[in-house]
Amino acid sequence: MFCKPVTMRMLADELGLSLSAVSKALNDYPDIGQETKALVLSKAAEMGYTPNLLARNLAKKTSSFVGVVIRDVNSIYGEMFKSLNEVARRYDLHLILYDTDNDPAVEKWCIQNLIDSMAMGIVVTPVSEDVSGILESTRDRVPVVFLGGRVTNPALNYVCSDSRAGTEQALRHLMGLGHRHIALVCDHKQSSSRSGKLAVYRSLMAEMGEPERVFVSSEGDGNIMQAGYRQGRRILESKDEITAVFVVKDMMALGVIHGLTEGGVQVPEQISVVGYDGINEAALPMVGLTTVAQPRMEMAEKMIDILRGKAEDANPAPEHWLAEPRLVVRRSTAPVRMK
Amino acid sequence: MFCKPVTMRMLADELGLSLSAVSKALNDYPDIGQETKALVLSKAAEMGYTPNLLARNLAKKTSSFVGVVIRDVNSIYGEMFKSLNEVARRYDLHLILYDTDNDPAVEKWCIQNLIDSMAMGIVVTPVSEDVSGILESTRDRVPVVFLGGRVTNPALNYVCSDSRAGTEQALRHLMGLGHRHIALVCDHKQSSSRSGKLAVYRSLMAEMGEPERVFVSSEGDGNIMQAGYRQGRRILESKDEITAVFVVKDMMALGVIHGLTEGGVQVPEQISVVGYDGINEAALPMVGLTTVAQPRMEMAEKMIDILRGKAEDANPAPEHWLAEPRLVVRRSTAPVRMK
DNA sequence: ATATACTACTAAAGCGCTTTAGGAGACAGC
DNA sequence: GCTGTCTCCTAAAGCGCTTTAGTAGTATAT
Numbered sequence: 160m161f162c163k164p165v166t167m168r169m170l171a172d173e174l175g176l177s178l179s180a181v182s183k184a185l186n187d188y189p190d191i192g193q194e195t196k197a198l199v200l201s202k203a204a205e206m207g208y209t210p211n212l213l214a215r216n217l218a219k220k221t222s223s224f225v226g227v228v229i230r231d232v233n234s235i236y237g238e239m240f241k242s243l244n245e246v247a248r249r250y251d252l253h254l255i256l257y258d259t260d261n262d263p264a265v266e267k268w269c270i271q272n273l274i275d276s277m278a279m280g281i282v283v284t285p286v287s288e289d290v291s292g293i294l295e296s297t298r299d300r301v302p303v304v305f306l307g308g309r310v311t312n313p314a315l316n317y318v319c320s321d322s323r324a325g326t327e328q329a330l331r332h333l334m335g336l337g338h339r340h341i342a343l344v345c346d347h348k349q350s351s352s353r354s355g356k357l358a359v360y361r362s363l364m365a366e367m368g369e370p371e372r373v374f375v376s377s378e379g380d381g382n383i384m385q386a387g388y389r390q391g392r393r394i395l396e397s398k399d400e401i402t403a404v405f406v407v408k409d410m411m412a413l414g415v416i417h418g419l420t421e422g423g424v425q426v427p428e429q430i431s432v433v434g435y436d437g438i439n440e441a442a443l444p445m446v447g448l449t450t451v452a453q454p455r456m457e458m459a460e461k462m463i464d465i466l467r468g469k470a471e472d473a474n475p476a477p478e479h480w481l482a483e484p485r486l487v488v489r490r491s492t493a494p495v496r497m498k
Numbered sequence: 499m500f501c502k503p504v505t506m507r508m509l510a511d512e513l514g515l516s517l518s519a520v521s522k523a524l525n526d527y528p529d530i531g532q533e534t535k536a537l538v539l540s541k542a543a544e545m546g547y548t549p550n551l552l553a554r555n556l557a558k559k560t561s562s563f564v565g566v567v568i569r570d571v572n573s574i575y576g577e578m579f580k581s582l583n584e585v586a587r588r589y590d591l592h593l594i595l596y597d598t599d600n601d602p603a604v605e606k607w608c609i610q611n612l613i614d615s616m617a618m619g620i621v622v623t624p625v626s627e628d629v630s631g632i633l634e635s636t637r638d639r640v641p642v643v644f645l646g647g648r649v650t651n652p653a654l655n656y657v658c659s660d661s662r663a664g665t666e667q668a669l670r671h672l673m674g675l676g677h678r679h680i681a682l683v684c685d686h687k688q689s690s691s692r693s694g695k696l697a698v699y700r701s702l703m704a705e706m707g708e709p710e711r712v713f714v715s716s717e718g719d720g721n722i723m724q725a726g727y728r729q730g731r732r733i734l735e736s737k738d739e740i741t742a743v744f745v746v747k748d749m750m751a752l753g754v755i756h757g758l759t760e761g762g763v764q765v766p767e768q769i770s771v772v773g774y775d776g777i778n779e780a781a782l783p784m785v786g787l788t789t790v791a792q793p794r795m796e797m798a799e800k801m802i803d804i805l806r807g808k809a810e811d812a813n814p815a816p817e818h819w820l821a822e823p824r825l826v827v828r829r830s831t832a833p834v835r836m837k
Numbered sequence: 838a839t840a841t842a843c844t845a846c847t848a849a850a851g852c853g854c855t856t857t858a859g860g861a862g863a864c865a866g867c
Numbered sequence: 868g869c870t871g872t873c874t875c876c877t878a879a880a881g882c883g884c885t886t887t888a889g890t891a892g893t894a895t896a897t
Contacts, residue, residue: 162638164613166853177877182855192875212614213552213561214853217882222552224594232580233778241571244597248604253611255563256595258583265587272592274503275551299501388783417783439572439779444727444756446784505883516847521885531845553883556852 165208174202185210216277225252225466226273226281226301228266232258234410235436235453236284236307242459243282250463252279261286267296274300280466282306288349290315302469304462304478308352311479316469318461318480322352322435325451325484326359329405329433332449332486334367337495338403338431342372344390344415345407346383356407356435372401376411387411391418394430402430402495409434409441409450416448416491427493437487447490454482504547513541524549555616564591564805565612565620565640567605571597573749574775574792575623575646581798582621589802591618600625606635613639619805621645627688629654641808643801643817647691650818655808657800657819661691661774664790664823665698668744668772671788671825673706676834677742677770681711683729683754684746685722695746695774711740715750726750730757733769741769741834748773748780748789755787755830766832776826786829793821 171181176195183191184199202208216222225247229236240256247254255276257269263286270293273281284307285293294315297303305317333341343360345353357373364371374393380386387406391414394401406412412434416426426432434441437452461480468474510520515534522530523538541547555561564586568575579595586593594615596608602625609632612620623646624632633654636642644656672680682699684692696712703710713732719725726745730753733740745751751773755765765771773780776791800819807813 161640164639164853168853178854179856179878180876183876186855188856190875195875209610209614211556211616211853212611213556213616214882215855217550217552217556217884218853218855220855220882232583233577238572240595241597244571244595245599248607253594253615254596255592256579256583257593258580260584268587271548272551275548276592277550277552300503301500413782413784420784440782443752443779443782443785445752445759446782503883507883517884518848518886519846522846525885527886529845534845550883553852554885556854557883557885559852559885 165206170199170202170206170208174198221470222277222279223252224255224276224278226278227254227256228259228269228281228283230259230261230284230286235438238439239455239459242455246459246463250467259286263287267292270296279470282462285309302466304465306462309350311351313479314477316465316478318458318482319352320453320484321481322355323359325435326356328486329435329451330360330363332488333403333405333431333433333492336431336492339367339369340400340402342374342394342401342404344374344387344404344411346376346386346411347378353407360405372399383408383410384414387414388418391415392422395419395422395424404430404432406432406434409436409438409448412448413440413446427491431492433492449489449492450487451484452487453484458482504545509538509541509545509547513537560809561616561618562591563615563617564593565617566593566595567598567608567620567622569598569600569623569625574777577778578794578798581794585798585802589806598625602626606631609635618809621801624648641805643804645801648689650690652818653816655804655817657797658691659792659823660820661694662698664774665695667825668774668790669699669702671827671831672742672744672770672772675770675831678706678708679739679741681713681733681740681743683713683726683743683750685715685725685750686717692746699744711738722747722749723753726753727757730754731761734758734761734763743769743771745771745773748775748777748787751787752779752785766830770831772831788828788831789826790823791826792823797821
């Protein structure tokens with residue numbers, strides 16, 4: 160059923176040229192005659208020749224594949240794929256995407272396969288903040304850039320949004336609406352972006368002379384949205400005159416809103432909610448979540464940039480990028496209601 | 499910076515064996531001694547050998563890559579990636595994912611690159627119902643399976659949900675709730691799944707002796723959700739005592755709901771809405787869209803099955819699969835309100 | 838002892854491409 | 868004439884693996 164594709168060998172034979180002449184013509188080498196080059200190119204077009212990427216990559220010891228390893232593609236990082244895809248296309252790069260489903264064993268498998276596929280680089284949102292396994296297997300083989308705030312070790316390549324700046328935007332927005340009793344909701348997982356958000360929250364609360372109202376989900380709270388739901392209920396139970404809440408993840412914020420409204424509290428009339436990430440769901444008309452959006456395109460560009468740089472220069476100096484997030488105001492926040 | 503990985507050659511030299519002996523040991527060939535095999539395997543583990551997939555694929559003339567070409571990854575088909583990813587892993591397959599953004603030129607580029615990467619198969623949600631370009635370039639080179647209802651040519655491989663059965667489930671659900679004045683909303687794009695839904699709608703309306711209330715979006719309506727919004731408004735303008743509406747796509751249904759509620763009509767109190775696809779957004783608590791969900795896992799399994807079958811047997815007989823969708827009842831539908 | 842068959846290995850070609858080294862021919866300078 | 872220097876092309880090795888053909892060596896049958 161499958162017919163043999165046109166190879167350079169066939170082109171060469173057809174034209175009575177050597178294989179290398181054809182290769183040089185196709186790859187714009189300097190030491191090839193203009194006429195010969197034109198001849199080869201026209202013949203290639205005529206016969207419908209297209210280069211075999213695997214063979215090319217193997218011979219060049221470099222590849223046009225970029226690995227993308229995401230904990231959960233149904234998240235902001237999965238949504239970022241769309242931007243990555245666009246940037247990759249600009250450079251004739253191809254994305255091999257994996258969803259690890261938060262399983263370290265799967266993550267390991269993915270990384271190994273990318274190495275074996277000679278990927279020119281790997282983007283990964285690591286399952287665990289302990290990335291030593293990833294570093295060890297990829298060390299001196301393929302550049303890795305960590306995405307999202309879980310890893311911000313200055314010795315590594317990473318790209319994430321500036322969670323401190325984003326948090327400040329969110330909180331100042333609430334404060335600008337007159338809110339003072341502001342709660343923070345976050346999940347139990349440690350990450351540098353979480354601790355950054357927490358620090359900014361604390362300093363702003365201190366600035367206002369307000370006590371900290373921090374709600375942390377516990378391990379057994381199920382998925383992130385359910386965890387948010389639980390915290391929404393806890394906020395109500397706290398009887399703590401809270402008028403606004405900042406949630407460190409949009410998905411969790413949706414859960415918080417659900418918990419709040421199910422408990423009979425209107426958002427934003429009684430409590431304002433702002434999330435973080437800028438997931439697609441936040442923009443739905445029936446959701447309308449005010450959120451701090453990560454600049455996907457810019458982050459995608461930076462990640463590909465870094466990987467391309469490493470591939471070319473084999474430059475061992477780590478590169479970071481803190482992307483400036485942008486507050487998107489929607490329906491879930493409103494001025495505080497005066498008593 | 500990049501160090502040379504362990505190759506079979508190194509293993510062979512280290513053990514004083516031939517290259518082929520090593521290859522056979524690693525690949526479970528019959529004509530290799532048990533002791534030798536054990537020796538090779540342990541040495542491989544010791545030296546941390548892993549096979550170069552590109553080289554292997556090139557030599558075997560078959561690859562472990564599967565191409566996935568999706569019009570818009572932020573859609574039900576993008577969400578299906580998660581299932582595809584899981585199935586692919588079972589067979590040691592790797593997914594090269596592209597988002598064509600509905601651009602035929604990009605689609606062409608993606609397909610060509612997959613051919614050049616020696617993909618063992620391609621899953622595609624085609625931009626246009628005219629897939630002759632795709633067929634021509636992939637013919638006799640790589641098996642293709644079309645996903646979604648846009649292509650259901652019996653001469654081709656395709657997998658999609660049974661839109662007739664799904665539509666019937668949706669409409670019978672509404673009818674069971676007492677609805678008789680049921681509208682159908684669809685977009686202007688032709689596709690076999692759309693025509694199937696329309697046909698079932700017509701026959702059921704005829705069965706009830708009700709007139710057809712069909713709302714078709716027009717070309718200039720913007721994205722699918724905006725198009726739905728427009729139709730939601732049109733439904734209100736129609737003054738046609740409509741109590742329920744079936745929308746052929748969830749994203750569009752969200753737009754319809756938005757149009758309806760913005761026009762002051764409560765969903766589901768005044769008008770029930772049911773969608774089709776089962777996108778993640780439909781399950782959000784603040785959305786709660788009743789919908790006909792496509793069985794993602796089953797469809798993913800079938801697609802990989804088909805591709806694997808074609809790759810092995812080079813069997814030219816086309817295969818189809820109509821997956822049975824499943825009605826998921828949520829908040830957006832309610833019993834008709836008696837006047 | 839010889840033919841037969843089987844086992845366990847090696848040699849070598851090949852997958853389709855890149856790349857290095859080298860060589861033929863043209864042309865200039867002295 | 869010889870050397871040197873171009874330009875344009877070829878030969879051949881190599882990327883890391885698979886696979887075919889072939890060959891020792893041992894065991895079995897006659």
